[in-house]
Amino acid sequence: MPYTYILYSEKIDKYYIGACTDMQRRLYEHNIGHSKFTKTGMPWTIVYTEEFDTLLQAKQRELQIKKMKSRKYIEGLISVR
Known part of the structure; x- marks a missing residue:
């Protein structure tokens, strides 16, 4: 299922937005330093997910959230859940 x-990351007090088809594998990759950006913030915790029918839809939603460029918007999404 795409997400x-x-x-x-509490360590750097930052959020990271992404899209994938295997959430547990992707979280593992972030927490072993697979990505240059997320390497500095380990450990990462999942604070929000949305499921989609296709990876394309998940990536479109990822871009929509990133375009908001707003910590307030992100924290609003998280608090609704």
């Missing part, structure tokens, strides 16, 4: 997800 759009938001991770949070």
Whole structure:
């Protein structure tokens, strides 16, 4: 199942937005330093997910959230859940 997800790092007090088809595998990759950006914030925790029918839809939603460029918007999404 494709997902759009938001991770949070308490260490650097930042959110990371992404899309994938295997949420557990992707979280594992972030927490072993697979990505240059997320390497600095380990450990990451999942704070928000949305499920989609296709990966394309999940990536479109990822871009929509990123375009908001707003921590308030992200925290609003998280608090609704």
